[in-house]
Amino acid sequence: MEWTDEGIVLGVRRHGESSAIVELLTRGHGRHLGLVRGGAGKRMRPMLQPGNSVTAVWRARLDEHLGYYVLEGTRLRAATVLASSHATYGVTHLASLARLLPERDPHQDIYEMLERTLDDFDDIGEAAVQLIKFELAMLAELGFGLDLENCAATGETSDLVYVSPKSGGAVSRRAGDPWRDRLLRLPAFLREGGGGENGWSDQDLQDGFALTGLFLLRHVLEPRGQGHSDARDGFINAVRKYRAQAEAASLD
Secondary structure (H helix, E strand, O other), rough: EEEEEEEEEEEEEEOOOOEEEEEEEOOOOEEEEEOOOOOOOOOOOOOOOOOOEEEEEEEEEOOOOEEEEEEEEEEEOOOHOOOOHHHHHHHHHHHHHOOOOOOOOHHHHHHHHHHHHHOOOOHHHHHHHHHHHHHHHHHHHHOOOOOOEEEOOOOOOOOEEEOOOOOOOEEEEEHHHHHHHEEOOOHHHHHOOOOOOOOOHHHHHHHHHHHHHHHHHHHHHHHOOOOHHHHHHHHHHHHHHHHHHHHHHHHO
């Protein structure tokens, strides 16, 4: 058995004296593990960092075997990622989300979105927006997508500013205002045609994380006996701290 594919490193663990088991999210073969000879050595370590993109050749005698990887780095983002706390937390959290996908089950749209999300981590605000959108996409991929295109109460498609915490459906301003204290807020960057470039505020980011966080916990994490990763909390706190410092500096 042999195939060649593009992949993103999700994690690495040492195996034996010098080898490592590498977990990739690949474009065509899904989340897939393989043994890399020499993967624990200094020469391979810079390439085998979470968030890096690689070309992978996988070989095994039988399809169900762990198999061996031969990897070549194509986009080594780790050096940039390790330079900022928000990116370190963000990549760790993205990897934990990708691990919710069934092993060896292709999810090409998620792969492409993960790649785009990682490429946006230089801009901390854009990184936060893309991470929220990735969480939303993961909910849909796992069968728990939110309906944010029509009002759950009236069927309207405009002025959707709330989300029902029960149904996960959008709610228009007109229908939702009397119940606003019981509804989640839908940030501008998740509305149809809303947001635009930098079309978000601190409140938008908080609302986005509250929205995806609720449904991830309820439908995906708690049924597995899990909670949100420490990396998610670390990312959110890093974003808040950075934006607070930037606001304070602008007032000086």
